[in-house]
Each structure stands twice: as C-alpha cells, then as structure tokens.
Amino acid sequence: MTSVYSGTAVVPGIGVGPAVRPAPRPTAPEDETAGDPSATTVAFGSAAAEVARRLRARAESAGGAASEVLATTASLAEDRGLATFVTKHATAGSGPATATTKAIEELATMFTAAGGLMAERVTDLYDVRDRIVAELLRLPEPGIPEPDEPSVLLADDLAPADTAGLDPTRIVAIATELGGSTSHTAIIARQLGIPCVVAVTDLKDVPAGEKVAVDGTAGTVTVDPDEAQVAALVEEDRRTREAAAGWTGPGRTADGHPVQILANVQDGAGARVAAEQPIEGVGLFRTELLFLERTTEPSVDEQADLYAAVFEAMGDKKVIVRTLDAGSDKPLAFATQPDEPNPALGVRGLRIGLADPGMLDRQLDGIAAASERTGADVRVMAPMVTTEAEAQWFAERVRARGLQAGIMIETPSTVLLADRLFRHLDFVSIGTNDLSQYTFAADRMAPTLSDLTDPWQPALLASIKLVAQAGQRAGKPVGVCGEAAAHPLLAIVLTGLGVTSLSCAASAVRAVGSRLSQVTLEQCQAAAEAALAASDNITAAQAAQAALQQPPA
Structure with missing residues (x-):
C-alpha cells in the first residue's frame, strides 16, 4: 500500500529506488578490559x-x-x-x-x-x-553502503563524513528523520545535487528494500509509489534538469531584469569548480578553512596565498570575501572564548575582530595583498554585525585598504537598522540560515522546530523585503547567500522581494538561473506577495507556486 511521509524539502528533484540504510554503528563491548x-x-x-x-x-x-x-x-x-x-x-x-x-x-x-x-x-x-x-576495536570504518543499483538513502541523521562521500549515481535521493534545511546533510546534498528531504516524521518505519520515491521539491517520501505518478514526476524532473543543463547565463528574468547568479566557495579548488559554471562571480568566499585547523594564527602571507587562489580562479569576476566567521560551532584554538554559556549567542564572527582588532587587520591585509597581486574585483563583508557602530567601524578598516565594504544581515537588529547601515556600506548580503535562527529563536538543527527555520517562513521573507527596500532607497545591492538562494522556486520569490543577487552552491547555479529565466519580474513579484500573505511556511511555498501558474495580467 502506498504511504506518503512529509518533511522539509531542501534539495529539489526526484529520486526513486530501493531504500538503503547506514550500517549499524560499533559499540564498546560490555566486558572490555580496563588495563593501564x-x-x-x-x-x-x-x-x-x-x-x-x-x-x-x-x-x-x-x-x-x-x-x-x-x-x-x-x-x-x-x-x-x-x-x-x-x-x-x-x-x-x-x-x-x-x-x-x-x-x-x-x-x-x-x-x-x-x-x-x-x-x-x-x-x-x-x-x-x-x-x-x-x-x-579494529573494525571496518562505519559509513554508508554502496548499493549495486540507484537507491534512496534513509537515515535518522547523517554525519558530514557520510554525506560528503556519497556517489550521486548510486544514492539518487536522501531522506532523514532529523536535521533541518541548514543542516550539514542538506548543505552537502545540495552541493552534490542529490534530491533531499529532512525532518521526515516516522521515517524509521520504512524498511530497507522498499521502493521509495523522494520528491525534494514537494518535501515528500512516498513508499510503494504509483508507477504512473512516478513516471510523470521523473519525466518532469528530466525536463527541468535538461533545461538547467542548457542554461548559460547571465542571470536575468524572462523580461530581462538582471539578477546576478553567484557561487559560494571556500578555497581555490572550489573556486575553480565554480568557475566552470555560468556564474558572475563569488557571492560568499568563506575564509574559515585556513584558520580552523591551526593552533596559531596564519600569517598575512599565508592568508594572501589562499585568497589569491580564489581570486585567480575568478579572473575579472567579482569576489565577495567574508571575514573570519568563527566561534560557536567553529572554535579557534587561538581565539575562541572559553566556557561561554551559550556560544551561539557569544563571541563569534565580527565579535572576535572587535575583541582582537589586530587579527581582523591582518586578515584584511592578506585580502588586500591578494587583491593587489591578482587585480581582482574584491569586496569584503563581516559576519555577525548587530549595530550601526560595528558596521561603521568595520567599513572604515576595509576602505582604508581600498576595498568595498559590506556586512552580513543575520540578526533582526540589522534588518531594523538597514537604512542607517547603508550610510556606511557599499552592499549587504543576507545570510538566511542564521537570520531565521535568530528571528524565530529556534535551534536550526532541532527537527521539531524545522518549520520555524524553514526559509519559506513569511516573517523571514518580510525581513528580506525590508532590507531589499532599504537597498533600493540607497541605490545599493542586496544579495542572499544563505541556503535559500539555492532553491529555484524560492529564488523567484527572493527576486520578487527585490534581492539583486543570489549566491549558492555551484551545483545549484544552473537550476536557479534556468528557473528564473522562465518567469517575468512581474510574476516574481506576484509570487513574493502571495508568499508574504501566507500564514506559514508550507502555505507560503504553495501560494508562490499557485501564483506562478496564473495567466499573466
């Protein structure tokens, strides 16, 4: 009998196949000898x-x-x-x-x-x-099985090491009972282009071997699906993927309204992969990797070499660099505050730079040196800014090095102060992952709260609209670089709200650009207004889709 389970859609697409589950995890033997x-x-x-x-x-x-x-x-x-x-x-x-x-x-x-x-x-x-x-215990390393045929992976949750090693030709879809739209599983699945649904209630009831269809657009997991329905969905997904594969940019709507399609990267290798896509640059260059593995701060020259690798890969395309976003779940051995009662609300992002301006200055020196060496079009933004004074302080340091300055909009305070912040900034980029978490006071990894941290929440969309309107009044760009930018339907809504650029995983670029090219700006605005008027995240997505199906006025 056909059964349908619902969850949070995070990576669009259709995947059909027998269900497979991770192998049992090893446990310590009850009679283990203590020894010395x-x-x-x-x-x-x-x-x-x-x-x-x-x-x-x-x-x-x-x-x-x-x-x-x-x-x-x-x-x-x-x-x-x-x-x-x-x-x-x-x-x-x-x-x-x-x-x-x-x-x-x-x-x-x-x-x-x-x-x-x-x-x-x-x-x-x-x-x-x-x-x-x-x-x-000298046992095989735990992990995901490698099925002989295209299969659907079902799990309570997946660790990064498991998800990162998946082969998209063997694992054609993922569904988990835990996690949220910004979990590591969702982020890596998006990078790999694997359809994914998370926070699926009672998924543990689905046994391995059952035929399963995962709809990463609708957020459903169907057990023993109707063959005709599956065939129709697979055909529609094939046409969508075919259209995406043929999209060559630049980003714009069907009536010519420009929307820059950018990529999120974190190193030279990732930038070279992204450069193979029809992008207009990098909207989020994460710089944490160089710092996280160190017990001491990397030198200016070491930093400049890393940054230059990304800049060179992009050629004359713009690169927006995010300064060190450490603290909380990304502690630094040489900078993290000890014994914080709540690290997610503690010294993270720019607050590390405020506590140690020299560290921030050295990073900016490295970015400036790499920019000068490569001649790249570089802009710099800070994470976790909460006040006008912080934005001004950061912008002055960036401009002193001849670079454009911006910040991440990740807190409700920066949404409310957007007009004032633009007095000091050249651009802003909205980080929907953290903005949703702080707006709704909801742990973005709690499966029972995943509906609150869903980027379709009308209150989050309203916040984005406020910032976009402030950008329009100031005549300055407003981007989105959170995971929301990778969802094609949501990208349409963001465009309708007034966002001027979308930065996502390189694997999502063509799908986003292709979908935008099929609608007019007026349709984007109608979809946005429909989503804003909805009462919750589920009806917001449905309302946006329904608005797009209406004939043009």
Whole structure:
C-alpha cells in the first residue's frame, strides 16, 4: 500500500529506488578490559589521530562546503576537551572504547545544553565516537553502503563524513528523520545535487528494500509509489534538469531584469569548480578553512596565498570575501572564548575582530595583498554585525585598504537598522540560515522546530523585503547567500522581494538561473506577495507556486 511521509524539502528533484540504510554503528563491548589508564589514553590518542587523518584526507578531496564540515569534524576527533574526558574515564577504570563512549556522551550533553550551533554538532560528535571506537576495536570504518543499483538513502541523521562521500549515481535521493534545511546533510546534498528531504516524521518505519520515491521539491517520501505518478514526476524532473543543463547565463528574468547568479566557495579548488559554471562571480568566499585547523594564527602571507587562489580562479569576476566567521560551532584554538554559556549567542564572527582588532587587520591585509597581486574585483563583508557602530567601524578598516565594504544581515537588529547601515556600506548580503535562527529563536538543527527555520517562513521573507527596500532607497545591492538562494522556486520569490543577487552552491547555479529565466519580474513579484500573505511556511511555498501558474495580467 502506498504511504506518503512529509518533511522539509531542501534539495529539489526526484529520486526513486530501493531504500538503503547506514550500517549499524560499533559499540564498546560490555566486558572490555580496563588495563593501564596511561595505555588506554595512548590507545585513544592514536585512534583519534588516525580518524582525524582520514577525515582531513577526505576534506582535501571533497571541496566546497563538504570540505569545511569534514575539516571541522576532524578537529573534534583531536579536541583537547575530549582527550581530557577520556583520561578521566580511563583513570576511573574504563577501557579505551568505553572511555571514548563515555567521554563523547559527556561532551554531547554539554553541546545539547548549549543549544544553537553547538547542539548542531552532536551528530558529528557521535560520528567521531563511532569512528574512533571502530579503530580501537579494529573494525571496518562505519559509513554508508554502496548499493549495486540507484537507491534512496534513509537515515535518522547523517554525519558530514557520510554525506560528503556519497556517489550521486548510486544514492539518487536522501531522506532523514532529523536535521533541518541548514543542516550539514542538506548543505552537502545540495552541493552534490542529490534530491533531499529532512525532518521526515516516522521515517524509521520504512524498511530497507522498499521502493521509495523522494520528491525534494514537494518535501515528500512516498513508499510503494504509483508507477504512473512516478513516471510523470521523473519525466518532469528530466525536463527541468535538461533545461538547467542548457542554461548559460547571465542571470536575468524572462523580461530581462538582471539578477546576478553567484557561487559560494571556500578555497581555490572550489573556486575553480565554480568557475566552470555560468556564474558572475563569488557571492560568499568563506575564509574559515585556513584558520580552523591551526593552533596559531596564519600569517598575512599565508592568508594572501589562499585568497589569491580564489581570486585567480575568478579572473575579472567579482569576489565577495567574508571575514573570519568563527566561534560557536567553529572554535579557534587561538581565539575562541572559553566556557561561554551559550556560544551561539557569544563571541563569534565580527565579535572576535572587535575583541582582537589586530587579527581582523591582518586578515584584511592578506585580502588586500591578494587583491593587489591578482587585480581582482574584491569586496569584503563581516559576519555577525548587530549595530550601526560595528558596521561603521568595520567599513572604515576595509576602505582604508581600498576595498568595498559590506556586512552580513543575520540578526533582526540589522534588518531594523538597514537604512542607517547603508550610510556606511557599499552592499549587504543576507545570510538566511542564521537570520531565521535568530528571528524565530529556534535551534536550526532541532527537527521539531524545522518549520520555524524553514526559509519559506513569511516573517523571514518580510525581513528580506525590508532590507531589499532599504537597498533600493540607497541605490545599493542586496544579495542572499544563505541556503535559500539555492532553491529555484524560492529564488523567484527572493527576486520578487527585490534581492539583486543570489549566491549558492555551484551545483545549484544552473537550476536557479534556468528557473528564473522562465518567469517575468512581474510574476516574481506576484509570487513574493502571495508568499508574504501566507500564514506559514508550507502555505507560503504553495501560494508562490499557485501564483506562478496564473495567466499573466
């Protein structure tokens, strides 16, 4: 009998095939021998180092967002706090696997209590636990099966190391019971172009082997679907993908209204991949990767080399660089504030620069040096800005180096102050991931709250409209570089709200650009107004789609 499960749509497209599930995770044996505490600590250290080495190797070959989350997960394996907890349990008489399990459980409890982005890392912690335990017990590394035929992956949740290694020709769709639209699973699935639905209630009831159809546009998982219906959906998806593959840019609506289509990158390799797409530049260059793996701050020259690799890949196209967005779930060994009660609301983003202006100045020096070396069209923006004074302070430092200055709009305060902020700035870019979390006071990783952090929420769309209108009054551009920019239907609504550029994963560029090219600006505005008038996220998406199906006035 056909059954339909609903969740949050995060990557559009259709995937059909038998369901597969991750292999069981290893557990510490109940009768594990304790042994000498120092030997236990050494065994843990060796296993953790090997796990970190493998994750970093995958990070180097993955590129894009997958590389960032893998590198961050690797740092968890070698976290000093984790090692301290393991030593404590080893001293109390636990063997290596048991001490590791208990230590991770303590950290997971702390992360959960912290909430926000720290709670988001609990899945990563458990993945690190399982990989270290497997290494200690000399078991195969846990992960995702490699099916012989195109299959649909179902899971409670997926760790970054699992998602980043997926083969899109074998795993044609993903559905998870946990996670949200900005979870690591969603972000990496989008980078890989795999249709994905998250926060699917009761997904655990679907057994492996059942034929499943995942609709990443509608947000549904259908078990034992009707063959004729599936055939129609697959054909429609084929036509959509064909149209996207043939789109060559530049970004504009059917009646010629320009909307820049940009890419999110984090290193030279990712920028070179993005440059193969019909983009008009980089809308979000994440600079964290160089910092996250370091115990000391990288030099200006080291930074300049990394930035130059991205600038060179883009040639004469613009690059918007985001300064260090660390803190919270991305701690720095040399800068993170210790023992913050709520890191998601603590010293992160620009606040690190405010606390240590020299670090920010050195990063700006590196960006300026790379810009001068390559002759690139570079603009710089700061994350986690909350006041006009902060925006002015940052802009003055950027302009002193001959560069254009902007900020991320990620907090309600910057939405309300948008007109005043534009007095000091050349542009802004809206980070919908954090803006939704802070607007709704909702942990974006909590599956029970995923409807609140869905970018279709009318209140979030209203905030975007306010900022876009402020940009129009100032005659300055307003971009979106959160995950919302990668959804083709939502990209239409954002354009209708007045957004001037959309920056997304390189894999989503053609789908977004192609869909925009099929509608007029008037249709975009009608879809936007329909979504704004809706009562919730689900009806907002439905209303936007219905508005597009109306004949032109």
